[in-house]
Amino acid sequence: MTPAGSLLAGTGLRKAYGPTTALDGAEFSVHPGEIVALMGPSGSGKSTLLHCLAGIVRPDAGFVGYDGQDLTGMSDAERSALRRTDFGFVFQFGQLVPELTCVENVALPLRLSGVRRRAAEDRALEWLERLKVEDVRTRRPGEISGGQQQRVAVARALVTRPRVIFADEPTGALDSLNGELVMDLLSDAARKAHAAVVLVTHDVRVAAYSDREVVVRDGRATDMAGAI
Numbered sequence: 001m002t003p004a005g006s007l008l009a010g011t012g013l014r015k016a017y018g019p020t021t022a023l024d025g026a027e028f029s030v031h032p033g034e035i036v037a038l039m040g041p042s043g044s045g046k047s048t049l050l051h052c053l054a055g056i057v058r059p060d061a062g063f064v065g066y067d068g069q070d071l072t073g074m075s076d077a078e079r080s081a082l083r084r085t086d087f088g089f090v091f092q093f094g095q096l097v098p099e100l101t102c103v104e105n106v107a108l109p110l111r112l113s114g115v116r117r118r119a120a121e122d123r124a125l126e127w128l129e130r131l132k133v134e135d136v137r138t139r140r141p142g143e144i145s146g147g148q149q150q151r152v153a154v155a156r157a158l159v160t161r162p163r164v165i166f167a168d169e170p171t172g173a174l175d176s177l178n179g180e181l182v183m184d185l186l187s188d189a190a191r192k193a194h195a196a197v198v199l200v201t202h203d204v205r206v207a208a209y210s211d212r213e214v215v216v217r218d219g220r221a222t223d224m225a226g227a228i
């Protein structure tokens, strides 16, 4: 169902929004432990491809295979359960729950999978320390900076040790030092925990952390290694 050795793969993915073709037969695959950067001009379909691969957007045609399962054939409930247990998300905006403190936000995915409050918050605090935002643990997202929010969101994405990490401009709100910190932690997730990491970025410094760059243009994806 997926190319040999790959953990996640999309084949013949098509998606239109009204008259706009966002994906036009895109192909993509990623192995465990591999970091792939999706690059390309604005509006070329990078985010749509990421969202299809993550089971957030259902493609009009084509299929997504994950670990021997057909993601496109699953019900919404099955896909949400899979996203919670196996996937981690780092998006630039709007992912923290405004009513919860930062430590509660990071602990949330663990709580949803049945970990007790104390243990979940201990682990959440360790990740806040790794991201150097432990000092904002009792504050709510509206009371901290955009860059701090992004680091809290990275902590929340990594706390469950996901098998696939989807990151859309993961360093967009960060200065270069904190950008490096986030990229080092995403690299660790790939190298040490063998997570597959799919990154959307315009930043060549971020892309430099990847093993492979895939260029998306007019809704099609081309592996740069194959193009050389």
Ligand SMILES: Nc1ncnc2c1ncn2[C@@H]1O[C@H](COP(=O)(O)OP(=O)(O)OP(=O)(O)O)[C@@H](O)[C@H]1O
Binding pocket: 017, 020, 021, 022, 040, 041, 042, 043, 044, 045, 046, 047, 048, 049
């Ligand atoms: N929800 C939506 N409704 C309507 N059109 C959409 C929607 N999402 C994306 N599109 C359109 O689909 C095309 C691909 O968008 P997408 O966001 O995937 O591109 P992108 O490469 O990620 O762009 P950027 O680099 O600017 O974030 C664009 O023409 C965009 O306007």
